[in-house]
Amino acid sequence: xxxxxxxxxxxxxxxxxxxxxxxxxxxxxxxxxxxxxxxxxxxxxxxxxxxxxxxxxxxxxxxxxxxxxxxxxxxxxxxxxxxxxxxxxxxxxxxxxxxxxxxxxxxxxxxxxxxxxxxxxxxxxxxxxxxxxxxxxxxxxxxxxxxxxxxxxxxxxxxxxxxxxxxxxxxxxxxxxxxxxxxxxxxxxxxxxxxxxxxxxxxxxxxxxxxxxxxxxxxxxxxxxxxxxxxxxxxxxxxxxxxxxxxxxxxxxxxxxxxxxxxxxxxxxxxxxxxxxxxxxxxxxxxxxxxxxxxxxxxxxxxxxxxxxxxxxxxxxxxxxxxxxxxxxxxxxxxxxxxxxxxxxxxxxxxxxxxxxxxxxx
Ligand code: SAH
Ligand code: SF4
Numbered sequence: 062x063x064x065x066x067x068x069x070x071x072x073x074x075x076x077x078x079x080x081x082x083x084x085x086x087x088x089x090x091x092x093x094x095x096x097x098x099x100x101x102x103x104x105x106x107x108x109x110x111x112x113x114x115x116x117x118x119x120x121x122x123x124x125x126x127x128x129x130x131x132x133x134x135x136x137x138x139x140x141x142x143x144x145x146x147x148x149x150x151x152x153x154x155x156x157x158x159x160x161x162x163x164x165x166x167x168x169x170x171x172x173x174x175x176x177x178x179x180x181x182x183x184x185x186x187x188x189x190x191x192x193x194x195x196x197x198x199x200x201x202x203x204x205x206x207x208x209x210x211x212x213x214x215x216x217x218x219x220x221x222x223x224x225x226x227x228x229x230x231x232x233x234x235x236x237x238x239x240x241x242x243x244x245x246x247x248x249x250x251x252x253x254x255x256x257x258x259x260x261x262x263x264x265x266x267x268x269x270x271x272x273x274x275x276x277x278x279x280x281x282x283x284x285x286x287x288x289x290x291x292x293x294x295x296x297x298x299x300x301x302x303x304x305x306x307x308x309x310x311x312x313x314x315x316x317x318x319x320x321x322x323x324x325x326x327x328x329x330x331x332x333x334x335x336x337x338x339x340x341x342x343x344x345x346x347x348x349x350x351x352x353x354x355x356x357x358x359x360x361x362x363x364x365x366x367x368x369x370x371x372x373x374x375x376x377x378x379x380x381x382x383x384x385x386x387x388x389x390x391x392x393x394x395x396x397x398x399x400x401x402x403x404x405x406x407x408x409x410x411x412x413x414x415x416x417x418x419x420x421x422x423x
Contacts, residue, residue: 065154069132070103071201071208074245078103085128091121099125104250107208109133133205134159139213146396147219149210153178153202157195161206161229163214163222164395170214171224174206176240177231182263183298186286186330188362189230197236203243207251225253228261228282234268241271244279255279261326263299264308273314282324283312283352287334288342296334312350321388323352329370329378330359337374340381347387354382354389360397 073081082096095117102114111117111126134151137158141147147163159175180187181194206229211222225247227233233240240260247253255277262268263284272281287293287305294300315322325347329335347354356378358369375391382389 065130065132067128067130069199069201070099070129071131071133071204071246072199072239072242074200074242075100075104075250078250081129085125086121089121089124095121103131104252107212132199132201133209134202136209136213140399142396142399144395146399147213147217148396148399149206149213151206151209153198159198159202159206159230161210162396163210163219165219169223170220171226172207172210172222173226173228174203174210175229175231176203176227176233176236180231181235182232184263184284185296185298186328186359186362186365186367188364191362191364198231198239200239200242200246203239204246204251207247207253222253224257224259226259226261226282228259232263232265233260234262234265234272237268237271240268244275244277248277248279256320256322259324263297264303264305265299266303266307266311269308269311270314273311273316278318278320278322280322280324281312281315282326282355283308284328285325285343285346286328288339288346292334292339309346309349312352315350317351321351321353323350325352325354326357327354327378328357328359329375331368331370331374333367335370335374335378337377337381340378341385343378344382344385344387347382348385352387354387355392356389357392358394360394 070078078100079096082099083093086095098116099114102108108114109131111122111131114122132154134153137150137152139147139149145165149161151159151161153159157178159178161175162173164171164173175198177197178195179192180189182190184190207225214220214222244258247258248255259280259282260272261282261284269281272279286296290300290305293305312323327343356375358375359367361368379389379391
């Protein structure tokens with residue numbers, strides 16, 4: 062397939078979009094307000110093609126379409142869990158597949174989006190990590206998951222998306238060229254409050270620093286899983302490049318202005334990272350950066366014999382942390398029956414591994 066050379070309207074930040082449209086319409090001797098018309102179609106009515114922009118004259122639609130594309134992922138499959146969780150598999154323009162998940166709770170509708178097709182970080186407990194890395198998503202492909210999910214939620218009476226988490230496939234801070242503009246677009250283009258958007262990282266230090274330096278109050282989740290470098294090394298290969306002390310120092314740059322902005326995600330694996338004597342060091346780290354701690358039962362994956370910590374052990378962690386003044390919650394697993402739970406997202410990567418295996422057998 063030859064790549065479409067037209068720039069993607071969904072990948073522009075609001076400022077870039079305004080500039081590109083004004084230039085375009087100026088060259089066509091069209092009034093300035095045409096740019097505002099197109100912006101409305103993009104950000105408010107979520108159109109998927111220039112053709113749908115019916116208040117533009119037909120000739121303007123044709124020339125706009127000749128210069129720009131709207132590259133929104135298209136639904137491949139959708140699965141709905143017994144608990145209401147919905148997993149979408151999206152097909153990108155080059156055929157890659159990525160997943161996003163809608164998670165309804167009492168007062169919220171959270172959308173979990175992917176930032177890469179696959180992931181290069183190779184964490185030993187994560188199905189995405191085992192599948193390897195395919196490619197980075199563009200800002201438009203990241204934002205496109207939100208647009209398409211919002212449309213689906215509307216049509217299926219799920220209500221408005223209240224929160225977005227970058228916790229799908231991939232390591233967002235290893236794709237900063239697309240993540241940074243995607244945050245700006247969701248926030249300023251689509252009006253999603255910065256404090257309702259959480260970027261989850263396994264600890265890419267330069268990315269954490271960049272995020273801390275932004276003026277908006279985006280939230281950050283650190284997938285910690287181990288309160289010491291020795292243990293972290295066994296679970297997260299990135300420990301070699303960005304050791305835990307360096308990650309903590311980067312987190313200290315976050316200004317929380319009184320409200321919590323950092324969450325520690327701690328996936329509890331039976332016999333691996335759930336020893337009772339880890340509670341104190343974990344609590345110390347949380348105290349240091351005023352982090353909220355989410356305890357997550359490990360979701361078994363096909364590549365490891367590990368199981369989740371026993372419920373009593375998870376409760377013991379919760380009690381121990383709370384007793385030390387840490388805000389802590391146990392996160393229930395959602396969408397397990399459709400493989401929509403954390404770390405289960407793998408797109409077509411399983412198939413790819415099978416293909417590789419098949420090749421090595423011939
Ligand atoms: N790469 C980013 C975001 C995607 S992973 C990151 O690692 O933070 C989203 C979350 O799922 C992370 O907190 C990750 O640690 C967690 N996760 C991965 N595999 C898991 C599994 N098998 N069980 C439970 N949580 C898992
Ligand atoms: Fe990548 Fe996150 Fe999975 Fe690690 S846990 S392999 S960083 S998606």
